[in-house]
Every structure is written in structure tokens, then in C-alpha cells.
Amino acid sequence: MKTKIWLSSPHMGGDEQAFVKEAFDQNWIAPLGPNVNGFEEDLQNYNNVNAVAALSAGTAALHLAMILLGVKAGDEVIASSFTFSATVNPITYLGATPVLVDSEEDTWNMSPLLLEKAIKERIANGKKPKAIMVVHLYGMPAKIKEIVEVASRFNIPVIEDAAEALGSKYQGQALGTFGKMGVYSFNGNKIITTSGGGALASNDTDLIAKSRFLATQARDAAPHYQHTHIGYNYRMSNITAGIGRGQMKVLDDHIALRRQNHMFYQELFKEVEGVTVFTEPSEDYYSNHWLSCVVVDPSRTGGISREDLRLAMEKENIECRPLWKPMHMQPVFADCPFYGDGTAERLFETGLCLPSGSNMTDEDRERIATVLKEVFKS
Numbered sequence: 001m002k003t004k005i006w007l008s009s010p011h012m013g014g015d016e017q018a019f020v021k022e023a024f025d026q027n028w029i030a031p032l033g034p035n036v037n038g039f040e041e042d043l044q045n046y047n048n049v050n051a052v053a054a055l056s057a058g059t060a061a062l063h064l065a066m067i068l069l070g071v072k073a074g075d076e077v078i079a080s081s082f083t084f085s086a087t088v089n090p091i092t093y094l095g096a097t098p099v100l101v102d103s104e105e106d107t108w109n110m111s112p113l114l115l116e117k118a119i120k121e122r123i124a125n126g127k128k129p130k131a132i133m134v135v136h137l138y139g140m141p142a143k144i145k146e147i148v149e150v151a152s153r154f155n156i157p158v159i160e161d162a163a164e165a166l167g168s169k170y171q172g173q174a175l176g177t178f179g180k181m182g183v184y185s186f187n188g189n190k191i192i193t194t195s196g197g198g199a200l201a202s203n204d205t206d207l208i209a210k211s212r213f214l215a216t217q218a219r220d221a222a223p224h225y226q227h228t229h230i231g232y233n234y235r236m237s238n239i240t241a242g243i244g245r246g247q248m249k250v251l252d253d254h255i256a257l258r259r260q261n262h263m264f265y266q267e268l269f270k271e272v273e274g275v276t277v278f279t280e281p282s283e284d285y286y287s288n289h290w291l292s293c294v295v296v297d298p299s300r301t302g303g304i305s306r307e308d309l310r311l312a313m314e315k316e317n318i319e320c321r322p323l324w325k326p327m328h329m330q331p332v333f334a335d336c337p338f339y340g341d342g343t344a345e346r347l348f349e350t351g352l353c354l355p356s357g358s359n360m361t362d363e364d365r366e367r368i369a370t371v372l373k374e375v376f377k378s
Contacts, residue, residue: 033241049202055211079133082344101339192251
């Protein structure tokens with residue numbers, strides 16, 4: 001069998017083991033330690049944000065963000081429908097209800113128009129949303145300034161789920177720094193990884209200080225163990241943070257390589273009728289192109305569908321995936337309020353994520369090109 005080409009696999013830079021070895025040598029085999037502090041500082045400097053808390057997962061960061069905003073059982077939180085379930089799951093941890101909002105065509109992210117409609121209707125129903133959770137999907141910036149403007153008119157805080165968007169920018173500003181708080185993920189498939197992990201960022205240093213307190217079991221300052229708040233075991237370990245410190249050294253290289261993959265697909269499909277490569281709508285948007293994606297229109301490709309591409313690639317041991325199935329279509333969230341116009345559903349039916357790893361080789365790209373050319377040749 002041919003070697004597997006993964007959708008997005010971990011890509012080490014070389015210095016990760018040195019930071020991990022240092023942690024072993026100093027016996028910092030614990031949550032917290034010099035690598036955690038160093039990784040937080042690296043992220044702060046990279047994103048030009050005041051404070052960062054390194055945590056065990058992006059999901060943990062989303063959960064803490066909502067706790068810090070006072071989300072409680074019975075509340076409502078607006079969220080992007082077109083996303084992975086990890087965005088919406090933490091809303092339910094708190095007993096709150098997700099209010100799902102559809103995408104717009106340009107960025108595939110939350111529609112500012114539908115967001116405003118949702119807010120007005122929820123308020124008219126007697127329940128003002130406690131927060132808005134907007135996703136920057138596949139590394140593509142949402143129309144974040146428009147979203148923040150809508151949110152500010154109704155005085156609702158914004159949480160940015162930038163799990164897939166580290167290194168992406170809107171008008172030169174890092175994603176995850178426009179709202180009240182931003183969240184990053186370092187899962188194994190992300191643009192950099194700590195094996196598993198996440199971070200919460202904010203220009204409000206008090207919020208990040210509170211997040212660190214809650215993430216370390218909310219232990220009060222006392223010689224004995226005393227707790228006046230419910231806490232969580234959400235801090236990143238010093239070992240995995242060491243991997244993160246090494247990965248930060250190659251982050252810009254990884255972004256350049258992902259963007260190179262995107263250009264490869266643009267060139268590959270430029271003369272293929274009915275296949276559109278997902279790209280930035282204007283120069284205001286700078287995507288890390290964490291994943292390169294296409295939309296396939298069978299009415300213009302001679303009947304060739306997204307599934308035809310996926311299955312042809314699968315046959316050659318090349319991993320591809322349909323776009324996220326929207327949350328309002330998921331059985332677990334089917335009863336949640338939804339404001340939409342069918343955009344995310346259309347994208348789910350016709351869209352495909354293509355191999356995008358920063359460790360892809362020229363040989364990998366040649367294999368991919370050969371399969372795709374054969375599909376459209378036939």
C-alpha cells in the first residue's frame with residue numbers, strides 16, 4: 001500500500017526535544033513551570049496581546065471563557081453553526097443553550113446580518129444572549145470587525161474561537177485579539193501542536209489571571225487546601241509546553257508552507273470548471289490556510305461530485321474530509337434555535353478539505369495532482 005498522505009499531521013521543527021529534555025533535567029514534570037511561562041510569553045508577543053493562559057485544550061479555554069463571562073444554566077450563547085462540535089459543547093457544560101447562526105458566503109464564517117437578527121429576536125423573546133462565540137474557520141478570518149460592531153451595539157461580549165487560526169490576521173491584527181477573549185488550539189492536527197493543548201488570550205489581564213486560578217483547581221491562598229470557587233484541572237503541563245516553545249520557532253515557516261499548499265491547489269484547479277478553491281475575499285484578510293478547501297459544483301463539472309474526489313483520493317491512501325457538518329444539522333443540537341439561510345448546508349454538501357500539512361513533500365503534491373487530474377480527465 002502507498003504511504004498515507006494525511007490531511008494535517010504534526011510537523012516538528014527540531015528544537016522541541018531540547019525544551020522537553022530541559023524539563024526532564026530540571027525535574028519540571030508537572031503542570032506549570034518555566035516552559036509554560038515561556039510558551040505564554042511567546043504567544044503574547046506573537047499575537048501582540050496582553051496576557052495568555054496555556055491550558056490543557058482549546059475546549060477548556062472556551063469553557064473558562066464562558067465561566068469568566070458569567071454564563072450560567074438557562075442562559076443563551078450565540079455560536080457559529082458551521083464549526084466542529086468542540087466550539088459548542090462547552091456551552092452545554094454550563095447548562096446554557098446554544099443559539100446557532102449560519103455563515104456568509106465570503107468567509108464561510110458567522111454572518112453579521114444573521115447575527116443581528118438572532119440578537120434582536122432573542123431579546124424580543126425576553127432573553128438577551130450572554131456571549132457570542134465566533135469561529136475563524138479553517139484559518140479564514142471572519143468579518144470580525146462587523147461582528148464586534150454588532151455585538152458592541154447590544155453590549156454582548158465576543159469570544160473568538162481561533163483554534164484553527166493562529167497566525168491569521170484581519171487588517172494586520174492577529175485573530176483572537178478583537179473580542180473580549182480569544183481561544184487557540186494546539187491539537188495534533190493544528191498549525192503548531194503541543195500534542196494536546198490550548199490557550200486563552202485577552203487584553204484584560206485580570207480575566208487571564210482569573211482563568212489561571214480557575215484552571216488550577218481554584219485553590220485559595222492559604223497554607224492548607226481551601227476552595228471558595230469550583231475549580232478545574234485545565235493547566236498545560238510543562239512537558240507539552242516545551243513542545244510548544246519549539247513549535248513557536250517554526251510557526252511562520254509552517255504558515256508559509258500551508259499558504260504554499262493553497263497556491264498549489266489554486267494552480268491545480270484554475271482551469272477546472274466547477275471547482276472553487278476557498279480563498280481570502282480581499283487584502284484585508286490574511287489566512288494561515290490551515291486547511292485548503294474546495295467547493296465542487298456537479299452541475300458544472302460534468303457530474304463529478306465532492307464524493308467522487310474524496311473516494312478517488314481515499315483509494316490512493318490520501319486523506320480528505322468533507323467540510324464540517326453544521327451544528328444545527330447534528331442530532332445533539334437539532335433542537336437549538338437556529339438562524340440561517342442554507343449557506344452552511346450547501347457548503348457541507350459540496351465542500352472538501354484537501355491534504356494541507358506543512359510537512360507535505362513535492363512527491364505528495366505530485367501524487368495528489370495525478371489523482372485529481374485523472375478524475376477530471378475521465
